[in-house]
Amino acid sequence: MLRLLRLVWLVLLAGPVLAQAPVLLRGQVLDAETHQPIPNAQVGVADNRIGTSTNDDGRFALSIPAALLDERLEVALLGYRKYTRALPPLPGPELRIELKISPAALGEVQVTGSVLGIVREAVARIPRNYPVRPTQLTGFYRESDNDPAGQPRYLAEGLVLAFKESYTKRTAEGDIQIKQSRKVDLRRDRTPIRIDWAGGPFIAHMGDFVHRRSDFIDPAHFKDYDYRLAPGSTFQDRPVYVITFGPKAGTRRAAFEGRMYIEQDSYAFLGAEWHYTAAGLNRGARDIADSRALRVAYQLYAGRWHLKTVWWQTEAKLPVGPPLKFFGEFLTTAIDTAQTPRPGYTERAQLYDVFLRNTVAYDSAFWKGHTTLLPPAAVQKILFDQKRQQQADSLFKPSAEAGTDPQQKQLSAFDRFLKRFSYGWHLGAWPLAVPAAGLAVAYAPAGYGLQMQRTAPVRAQDLTVFVQFEYQYALTKELAVRLATQRLHRQFKGDGWEAGLSYEHNFNPGHRPLYGRAGLGYLRQTVGLPLGTFDNPDSGLRVAGTHLSADELSARIQTVSDALRPSLGLGLELSHKFELVADASYLVPLRRKTQLQVDEESGFFLFRSSATVDLPSADVDLRVNDQPTTRLPWQQQPWLLSIGLRYRVR
Structure with a gap:
């Protein structure tokens, strides 16, 4: 008797819970004349408080809360009359709903202002x-x-x-x-x-x-x-x-x-x-x-x-x-x-x-109390075939490897790499102090007929502009390896590269990220002044051991500097993909040398060669303001400022 009372009590307790559970309504929407399925029809209950749409087969499934079981069902699509009726008793069989074409309300096609x-x-x-x-x-x-x-x-x-x-x-x-x-x-x-x-x-x-x-x-x-x-x-x-x-x-x-x-x-x-x-x-x-x-x-x-x-x-x-x-x-x-x-x-x-x-x-029960958006029959068949194949694979593979796919693992590894990868562009002010000066360069390599002579005025300026392109790979959430190339513009030309580490910390968690940035890199930068082009009278010319046989040559006088570059800055996330960054850096010089660079300008570009002559050299006469020297008139300053945009692949 006691057990019976307990069973009755459990049923009474479960009754309200069961009554509140959503009930599934299934149906198919067809054209009333052709009896063909109608995809993308809008299905709603209780003035569209909940709703879904039909799939390619005209079918839908709608999870109806208990509170809405007395409401009305509506089905609508442009070009058809709206279908409306009270919800049938649920659960029940699949509804068959036929939509009728909406009649024309106006006359012939007109053209009017x-x-x-x-x-x-x-x-x-x-x-x-x-x-x-x-x-x-x-x-x-x-x-x-x-x-x-x-x-x-x-x-x-x-x-x-x-x-x-x-x-x-x-x-x-x-x-x-x-x-x-x-x-x-x-x-x-x-x-x-x-x-x-x-x-x-x-x-x-x-x-x-x-x-x-x-x-x-x-x-x-x-x-x-x-x-x-x-x-x-x-x-x-x-x-x-x-x-x-x-x-x-x-x-x-x-x-x-x-x-x-x-x-x-x-x-x-x-x-x-x-x-x-x-x-x-x-x-x-x-x-x-x-x-x-x-x-x-x-x-x-x-x-x-x-x-x-x-x-x-x-x-x-x-x-x-x-x-x-x-x-x-x-x-x-x-x-x-x-x-x-x-x-x-x-x-x-x-x-x-x-x-x-x-x-x-994908999980057919994922939405629980929400509307189920049915995949079309073709998708359901593929899902069934995949599930059957996974079950078959599990019979012949260890449990730890069941269901794995080498190609999918390869894709996941590639995705993981991309998620850590970013690149960006930076525009900055390169600190170069340049007084006005007259520069004269003469180069006559012994044993050859080449005679290079050029006078080039140097304009005074306080800085030059550089553009940098960087690649970054995240080792952790905050620490990354960084590789960058950069090029100078304005009066001076030159290319450089930098390799190092970058660190970012988010000061604004839970909101738009604001990052504090710190970095340390090893930098090599060339700063050169073009001297123009020259004819090469000797096809057997060798410069610093490099054969330069082109009919036309170009030259520039340059400095090559190595430095450590510690930096501090800020980054503001504009979106999940883009981050606006600004950095201030200090250049710690390690070494600096002066060179004359000679490049081939004619011939197939993939096979053109270049050579550099380190100064001082007996073959090179360098004068600044008519005074013999081995040093160029510009001087690199320590502070460097840049602003840029970083893009995350993922």
Whole structure:
């Protein structure tokens, strides 16, 4: 009897817990006439408080919290009537939902000057129709990349927060915070190629054509576009103007072509679908896309229109490797209109982060209480085949090695190397004290017919400019090995190199990093004054043991200095990729010598030779202000200042 009472008590305790557990709703969306699956349809519950979209097979899975089981289900897509019904009893069988084509609301295609007036009015009403205060969108992001055969290379998904500024401010920027993510590598051959689509989740901002005032709704570009009123339809059961846009005849300034949907009553932009023209693809020097298409929709919440979905597809033929097809989708599932503080620096994703490079593997139960974004059937088959192959491998490999892949290990090692690698550019002031002087150089090597004579005035200056290119490899989080090359400019020319160690410590953890920098390097630098070119009358000429047979030679007089270079400085992280640095260095001289350098100027450049003659030399007569000397008139000073930009590969 006691055991029975305990069992009843446990059931009573578990009842409320079970009742609060989310229930899974599954369904498939089909075209009512063709009965074909409809991909990318928007599925929402409780006025889109939660939602997802259909995959390539028209299927979806939505995790419904107990508190929303009495709400209504909505399915919508541009060109179709919105489907709505009460949620069925759950759990239950897969729903079969058929969408009907939305009938045209307007007549024949027209060309009229008033069409542009509709667009102008919609732009003017943006402050009335869209948020004027910052808002935060919770949404799901999904991206994949297909090979030429249409097979996906990978699938990556995430739960993200998109922070939006007021729509009265024109911007394509905003903050993205990744709350959860998962990924799966679907390449059959496991070839260790690099996939570098950057800024994927930022399509929630870059695709928001109303917020960024894309060219086709920008009054400054109206002159480049031809606007036409097309047969209209309804959008979310609202009558709309359907306006097509494209380049005017004879112009190459229009970047886009497509159609937009404007509500007839409020003149709000409810959505648009467009692709880039050839001019649009060529506009950005960094854009390697061969084609790009977008589809964007908005939803009404609390009297304002907010971003609902962004669908983005890019195709590119890379210089090396097969062509790629990138697909990205953002779907809003919750809207916060309160004064939500924008996420701190450390919580924000960066535009150039590659979303695929997260550490979380694909797991069908990853989202738990969140919406499940179903992969299409082709992806599910590849996942099943991979899992089956891993199980087979585990039967023949030791447990410690089961599931490993030599190529994947090679890729991981390469990734680890890149994560530690950075390079940068620096512009600095090289401390060179130079008084005005007259410099005369004569060179007549014994036994040869060469006669070099040149008088060169030296202008007074306090410093010269140098440009430095550096490579850095991190040994630890704060200590790195550094190798740099540098070149002088202005009156003097010269090349140099430096090798050493660099140390950085973050003074501002938890926020935008501010680094204290210290370094120590060994430096060799050449400072030279060009003397011009000379004819070589002797094809057998040898200078310091080097054969110089070219018909034309050049010469310069130079100093070569070795020094230790301790430095102190600051670094400010501009993004996860870029860091602004400033350093002050002190040069501790070790040795210095004066040379005459002779270079071949004619002939095939890969086989040109050069030679140096150390001073003093019996063959070289060096005079400064008509006085014989072995020292040049410029003097290197100890302090050196530089400012630069460092780029991290990862």
